[in-house]
Amino acid sequence: MTSTIETILSHRSIRKFTDQAxxxxxxxxxxxxxxxxxxxSMLQVVSIIRVTDKEKRQRLAHLAGDQPYVASAAEFLVFCMDYQRHFTINPQVNPDFTELTLIGAVDCGIMAQNCLLAAESLGLGGVYIGGLRSSAQEVDELLNLPQHSAVLFGLCLGHPDQAPQLKPRLPAKxxxxxxxxxxLNLDDINEYDKTMQAYYxxxxxxxxQSSWSQEVTSKLAGECRPHIKGYLNGKGLAKR
Structure with missing residues (x-):
């Protein structure tokens, strides 16, 4: 096993950091x-906003659902899909196709994971902050995002001040x-539920006390940020 694979397999979300920069x-x-x-297609449709302003960090921590590590982490990076630079190069660009929004989301995820893996290989830790989308418009305005760009998620990075257990994943099968x-073989899910209950x-x-199946059912059975479509449409994205 290579050191790269060892780093990947040892991933865990870190939410408590030391004061070290x-x-x-x-x-x-x-x-x-x-x-x-x-x-x-080498479109390069990602922008990263490094937030160093303490007041903005505190505000983002609140907007993300009062997650204090957004403010306390050594670094906080916000990943945005960005077609504004392409539109600036040539206004004939049509960023409003849903396919381009999917490309932006995919590319942001790939880039962010590269960043996190690089950080973990250096002995650092981090956690993704999807909670920014709960207040997407407010975050957008705080960071002064232009039209044709949209906030997707944040990434806390820092020196770990905790060593949480590895969280079991669904088996490859x-x-x-x-x-x-x-x-789907529900027997496999039942076995995984037992594994997760033991982990919790x-x-x-x-x-x-709940199982993984109960947790995800609770998450997926209700509304999930229904304002996102309107937010994206308002930024000139995912309109057709």
Whole structure:
């Protein structure tokens, strides 16, 4: 097993950080790793906003659902899909196709994961902050995003001040299909539910009695940020 694979397999979300800053050279390496990520048709439709202003950090922590580590992490990066630079180059660009919005979301995810893996390889830790989308318009205005760009998520980075357990994932036999989509074997899910219940019971904090199936059902059975479509449309995205 290579050190790269070991880094990937040892991933865990870090939400508690020391006061130590990230070295400038390390941050540059993290950003360069992100810039090296794959890009659909080499469109390069991602912008990263590094938020260093303390007041803005506090405001973003609140807008993200009162997540204090947004303010306390050494670095906070906000990943945005960005077609404004392309529109500026030539106004004939049509950023309003839904396919382009999907490309922007995919490219942001790929770039951010490169950044996080690079950080973890340097002994740092981090956690993604999708909660920014709960107040997407307010975050957008705080960061002064132009038309044809939209906030997607944030990434906290810093020196870990905790060592949480690895969270079990669904087994490969549930995720990986061969040649065609295979029907779900609920026995596999039942076994995974037992694994997750044991994991939750072993945690010293935030213990849960529910299973993974119950957790995701609760998440997916109700509304999920219904304002997002209007937000994207208002930025000239995903209109057709």
């Amino acid at each position: 990230i070295d400038a050279a390390q941050l540059e390496s993290i950003v360069q790793a992100g810039l090296a990520a794959s890009s659909s 549930v995720i990986v299909h061969e040649n065609q989509y295979q029907p 019971a072993s945690r010293s904090s935030n213990q849960k």
